Amino acid sequence: MSFSISSEILDPLEDHVRCYGRIDVESGGFLLGPYESPTITVLALAEGVGVERSRGCFRVSGRAIERLFDFADAQGLRVWAQVHAHPRESFLSETDERDGFRVEGFLSGVIPNFAAPPRQPQQWRWWIFTDGTWQAVAAPSAAPAPGRVVTFDEAGVQ
Numbered sequence: 001m002s003f004s005i006s007s008e009i010l011d012p013l014e015d016h017v018r019c020y021g022r023i024d025v026e027s028g029g030f031l032l033g034p035y036e037s038p039t040i041t042v043l044a045l046a047e048g049v050g051v052e053r054s055r056g057c058f059r060v061s062g063r064a065i066e067r068l069f070d071f072a073d074a075q076g077l078r079v080w081a082q083v084h085a086h087p088r089e090s091f092l093s094e095t096d097e098r099d100g101f102r103v104e105g106f107l108s109g110v111i112p113n114f115a116a117p118p119r120q121p122q123q124w125r126w127w128i129f130t131d132g133t134w135q136a137v138a139a140p141s142a143a144p145a146p147g148r149v150v151t152f153d154e155a156g157v158q
Helices: 007-021 062-075 094-099
Strands: 004-006 028-034 042-046 051-054 057-060 077-085 107-111 125-130 133-137 141-143 148-153
Touching: 004 007, 007 028, 007 042, 007 077, 007 141, 007 148, 028 062, 028 107, 042 062, 062 077, 062 148
Parallel strands: 004 141, 042 148, 077 107
Antiparallel strands: 028 042, 028 077, 051 057, 107 125, 125 133
């Protein structure tokens, strides 16, 4: 699968990851874009009620996820991927493999070195859920496309 990420959302994502990485906890969000184009244009950062962070854990409640998917539907967007950061290496942990969105075609990106994360998605690692398992895929490119950032939690998307 070939996809790209708006270059306008890369700095906010890097800032978000670094902010939490400096206090030694994981963070992340979801990447949304139009159904008809595999270009990610919206970064949805998980912030607030229903978001749990620690070293080795980034968890978003079902209610917060429901709010995000309601927003995506209302905007005519697809939730393409989840991204989250690890302290050092990019890999899918047992928790990631077991508790990640195990939906055909869903992407997962892991950003390394959360206290000083690389900005470019080619320096992260990526997987797609297909045929009942996570399989490595090529990293997306950064695209000169408009992008926007929202935050979400159990109260909704802001």
